[in-house]
Amino acid sequence: MSHEAALHEGHGHDDHGHHEHHDTFLTKYVFSQDHKMIAKQFLITGMVWAVLGGLMSVLFRLQLGYPDASFPWLESILGKWAKGGQITPEAYYALVTTHGTVLVFFVLTAGLSGTFANFLIPLQVGARDMASPFLNMLSYWFFFIASIIMLSSLFVETGPFSGGWTAYPPLSALHDASPGSKTGMDLWIIAMALFVVSSLLGGLNYITTILNMRTKGMSMTRLPLTIWALFFTAVLGVLSFPVLLSGMILLIFDRNFGTSFYLSDIYVNGVGALSNEGGSAILFQHLFWFLGHPEVYIILLPAMGMVSEIMSVNSRKPIFGYMAMLGSLFAIAILAFLVWAHHMFVTGLNPLLGSVFVLLTLLIAVPSAIKVFNWLTTLWRGNIRFTPAMLFAIGFVSLFISGGLTGIWLGNAALDIYLHDSYFVVAHFHIVMGVASMFGMFAGVYHWFPKMYGRYLNNSLGYIHFWITMAGAYLIFWPMHYQGLAGMPRRYFDFSIWESFKQFAELNRFISTIAMIVFATQILFLINFFYSIFKGRKVTVLNPWESNTLEWTTPIRPGHGNWPGEIPEVHRWPYDYGKDGHDFIPQTTPVGEDETGTH
């Protein structure tokens, strides 16, 4: 019994020991400085946003699928936003915009990086906590305040911002251009600014921790790929988010203080000619996409890292080409900064400049191909255990291939000039960035849930969750390629007046139905998650997945400080699976004398 107690109540005794005494409810669960608790806070806040964002997509899919139907219950919930039981264009655009903003930033950035960078970095590099636990706590609370402000924008009289998550001025800069560009937009900008502060605090912490707080023997090339991916993610965020912030500040000035950074030659219906001259509406797009494109990789890289780790563990085989995986992460991170204008091929960009961006954009396919083939080779001749985490990892690779390949279409300017802002784009980025990263996040949750809560998620629910979501993702987004090839523009409230686009009414209904089923399946996951926190099967072994990495050397429920005694020393890389007849050799195992080639 005493041994078990030690397993469960492991506390740091050296540098962080003093944190352990007198933890009140407030310091343990609310203003916690324990990276594991902060990770859970990020995860659960992210999940709340994911549900809200998903619900929004269900509502606007309802409009797209059933443009003529009336749902009286909608009016009783949404009031004037659904007059006569039908969502109004105002509400539709508000929903689309908020769905995009929330999913991209609050779920797939804060919810994904925030959760797993916080949870995994100290545990996998062998540190007692983040370099600055206090900044880490602030990072969450800035995110929390940003969330509250974003949420409150949903309830203002004129509605939340409704000009698309990219918030291009002049639409976003002119109070009179759209009802959503009034107070809703001010709140949107403030929320985003606080969000940027949150991700900078987090990012600096992640970088510092990875560089400075690795345990003895944990050289950079012995880091699990998860950590590498999170490292590059943090670097991308720290370098690109400030640019977005500056863009947002200029936008606030244009909106409220009469400057003309983005405004020129504008006549607003019902208002008249504005006095602003000399600004450039395109400038904002450069600032926005200088973050916006790295943002795609901020979302994708953590998922890639976790998938690499989970695939290796569950194939019982080393990740194939560790250095190539690392090099391709590095290449993607560099290229992420050099391709932003491929979102702007049709803005009147200088064609020569455009051609440079075509070249650099398509170049990303090379490191992406390396990653895909390396994942495939990792599976090859392995011994695959289909845990729910592994299924989601395989699903990630499949989606990454499908969505990545259409990126080759869109990155080629001569095709983009046709496909830009059509449903083809919707299909592309939802598959490669949205659903794929979400799969990475699910894989991570299923894999590390036992470490987070000391209990297992229900396996069968995990399988049901995976297969419905996997099939659903393809059923929803695959046909959208065809809509895009028919030229159907995105962000349309209704297609019935268009001779060229109205032929897909039936397909839209089908997609909407599947979307609702997939959303309902996610509720199943939520039930599984919250039920298992309290009632799930208890973890009884230290290392349930028989994994090599350090987090599994901590007690089943690690306390603040992670290891009760000394932090273990590392002697090898984390991917010695199936080596010399051993199923797995943890990183803490010293290298044997007759061992073949070691890292």
Added chain:
Amino acid sequence: MTLFLSVAIIVLIFVVIFQIAKASEYVSILKGEEASRQQNNKINGFLMVAFLVLGFVGIYVCNKMYYGKTQMAQGAASIQGEKVDEMLFVTLIITGIVFVITQVLLFWFAYKYQEDTNRKVFFFAHSTKLELIWTVIPAIALTVLVVFGLRNWFFFTGEPPKNAMVVEVTGKQFGWIFRYPGKDAIFGKKYYKNIDPATNSVGIIWDDEYSKDDILTEQTMYVVKGTPIKLILGSRDVIHDVGLTHFRLKMDAVPGIPTTMWFTPIYTTKEMQEKTGNPNFQYEISCDQMCGNGHYSMKGLIQVVDQEEYDLWMAKQKPQYFTAFPEKDPSAVPVIDSTAKKATIVKL
């Protein structure tokens, strides 16, 4: 009531699934971890192959159902469009091959190498040769696509032929305004502060001599088949985008920064109606950049006609100057004092 019922049914389904899942967990504990893991591996391994096969069937069915509804099936209506379609086809072939190979390998490996206690895994950490292969081959394929793409890109964004007809397109919330330069083939200058929605929707400077014969139309633009059309795009308020699906082009209309695009239509509207078998066929201009709550209804039309019909239409158009100053219109006021007319014109 139906709402209540459907909610009740959904909740019931959740409860049932949840109970089954919980029960299966107890069963797996009874059976032992090893045995239940093997069973799960078998089921999921099978599902992997099933998903692969059903996936390809699904792609086939989807293609069968919807290819006919895409623009590809209809064919492009401009020389630019034909190049885009050709390029789409080549890109589809190249990415399609990669898609099939990688997806088959992924799901097949997942099935084939599911856990088997007798198999000894192959400790295979890296192979420079293999990695080089899948660096170089994609790089070559991409070079082909880049070269192909850039040739088209420079053609699309390059200068139109000298004989191009020029039309100015201005977007506003939520409609399109077209301006023709008139007989002198030169647009009069404009300044946004002159905009008057009733008579001068783009803010033409009437003092400019070139503006006197400028023609403004709304919603429908007439162009001639076989003639290169150069569009000069602008916007009055927010960013719009001139989306020409049938011509396979689009370009943003930005306030304060003029942009251009050009294309050569190869079928008249009538020919296209016959070609598609749809008597309601129209070349529609769709706004492809989020521009406010009426974005989805911002439709314009392009009538592609032959020269003869175009000339007839053009003859019927009245310069906007006479709408702005009806008293100057010679057709409305047959007798006019020519000296008085000169006196009222203020030079720039």
